[in-house]
Amino acid sequence: MSTAEITARCKSLYDDLDFTSARAWKNADPERKVIGYMPVYVPREIIHAAGMLPLGILGGGDQMEVIHGDAYYQSYICRIPRSTIELGLTKKLDFVDGMLFPSICDVIRNLSGMWQLMFPDSYVRYFDVPQNYDDNIGGKYYIEELRELLSGLEKLGGKPITDAALRESIAVYNENRRLINAVYDFRAEQPSKAPSVEVYLLMRAGMVLPVEEHNELLNDYLAAAAVEERPVRDNCRIVINGAFCEQPPLNLIRSIEMAGCYIVDDDYMLINRWLLDEVSVEGDPLARLADAFLHFSADSAAKYCDRAQDVGQYLLSTVKKTGAEGVIFTAPSFCDPALLERPMLADRMDEHNVPHISFKYAENSGQMQPIREQAGTFADSIKLWS
Amino acid sequence: MNTNSQTEVIKDSSMLLQKTMIAENYDELTNTEETGKKISATFVPGNLNELVMCFDMLNNLPEINAINNGMRKKSGAMVMQAEKQGHSEDVCTYVKADIGSMSRGNLAPNGKPMPSPDLLLLSYTGCFTFMKWFELLRHEYGCETAMLHVPYEGDGVVTQNMRDYVVKQLKEVVIPALEKVSGVKFDIDRLRENLRNSARAEDDFVWVLESAKNKPSPIDAYFGGVYYIGPIFTAFRGTDKAVEYYQLLRKEIEQRITEGKGPITPEGDMQDERYRLVVEGPPNWTNFREFWKMFYEDGAVVVASTYTKVGGVYDLGFRHDPDNPIETLADYCLGCYTNRNLSQRVDMLENYVNDYQADGLLINSIKSCNSFSAGQLLMMQEVEKRTGKPGAFIETDLVDPRYFSAANVKNRLESYFQMIEQKRQGIRSAA
């Protein structure tokens, strides 16, 4: 398959707000169940081990008209919860058997309660994670939380989830992470060969496809992109930060690149790269997932940074590793975690002379001209002064 | 309005005591260079005052400082200062008022500079913003830190795992940090004694809150409630002074009930109780008096509010328990209002409307506060559906005066009062 074919497939999955492929997966076997999850991280391995399909719900994007959802939210709350409610009320998620709402911010946290009230027949879980990273404290708590999630899914699926199944699922997701990192590394090395919109769509496909299929797609893309010749632009290299929850419209991602910035790293769909290392398949699988979460997971504003000196280091190391020349802080409007953290990250970048700019977006932002101009000026200044 | 001298005396005794307590506390806080006392900065929900006092440390609460600055009309400039420094216009204005205040010398209400904290003690209870606010403070002060992560009651229950996690953090993280910073060894009996005081004050506090079931209500449980929660939500829970304050307050309220009086307002006793409301959400501080006046001049009294539960939900039975000193601190933190899930919050509101014979639910939705605000429109629908009483929704902010539109709020309130009247007439004509 060529990159164009792969991208076309991913784009049709992206555009399909009826989740036809996930529905088809479920309809193939009456025993099958689908578990929706929101950003930023849930251990999909457990859902997979239960024989269920983890389905990433990332709002309605810029194609969906939000009619009912707005009646549930004040104007000063971001857009993803209202378009997610819209998905629910318009029955686009009526095939989803359960929803997980991770601990990321108060909006998603409260959305879990709204879901319980609005869709009382659905399995709903607020998925809390520890903000204490000591194995004996946060670790023990987290393992128990994982166990509760596991037994909830066992009950829903009507069958036990074995350690062997968990280990197999960990292995499949290890492979997924390995391939995703390979795509990111490939793009960081040769950004002209992996346009950001393509990489984005490829990663989005992982939100709706069974992981095995996603792995195939990633392999195909890596093979196709490596041999395809594409024009090299005189772009600067930047890292995107702050877009880990409500997603920017595709046009925004495209505009940044068109304005002269190659995106060499980003935090879109951080779940794909949340665990930084291979998760061991030896011993107690839940304990191994907990180890990985506590000690080898990505940094994001949704996490407590327990040492002042570590704030912003993850971003800084990404900048260094990818050879980026600047950072674009781009957060959804009204996104508390991203916007509260931004000044600290910006200070860290200043300390190391990493240029940065910032702007806000909504998933349905239509006006790209100001963003193009801002990103274009940023790219010019980097090229001139760096 | 009745503004006779009797009212002034009744008003003055508990209010004056609280005023003295607050002034003394600020004097202590701004005098640590001489006394050598150490300061811990912490947040209101899930604060561990009884524990902090065991180490001879003082508690400084950034939200309270922001409220103080809001009521003294100083917060607007502070918020804008923080925005100039790069903080987004979209985030919680408590955080920005706090950060803006630092750049302006961080003066306490007594005019003296507030010393930097020796320990940042983050009780991450019921609000995600606390976590980042705390990181921002650490970024500014660079001092010792301790974090207490309190899991959210996502399923509306406190599991043993959640409780164990909090207890463990208290024992292995928080207490050692307090010992280290203060140089004082932890004494569990001292903690028990403080907890005993807390429970005594909590009994009287709950009695005061529940006095609003009387008709007319002798208290306003929102605007007046803000004063009543003062000692128990802040640096005084667990002290003898707080016990004394609540005994005094209770006596005053008992007296008001005997005399058939309504609540005290800034302009004297409220005479004619026309509307009984339940209010959800924090108040606006920058125009607090003006806001309150819109209620009492129309005879509206708030008989129950959820804001008076952010620093602890006592009216559902919880009391600090000296026999289980660490576990009780965990239970306290886990049970604070905004750490409860939406179903629990809706249940509480429904019960308040029924138990306090209210005319309906009013939501003051705060732009700053996603913890409170996200989901409130659904909560209103649910409470309306379950109680059959009309709800209303107004929008303001905490300490950013740009988001208080007096005309809009007044219009909304007046239409709401009319709606209640129409509903009453409807019921009368149906009967």
Ligand code: SF4
């Ligand atoms: S966009 Fe930000 S504020 Fe909104 S739900 Fe996501 S993390 Fe929360």
Ligand code: SF4
């Ligand atoms: S978001 Fe709400 S609960 Fe959190 S600090 Fe601000 S006002 Fe307090």
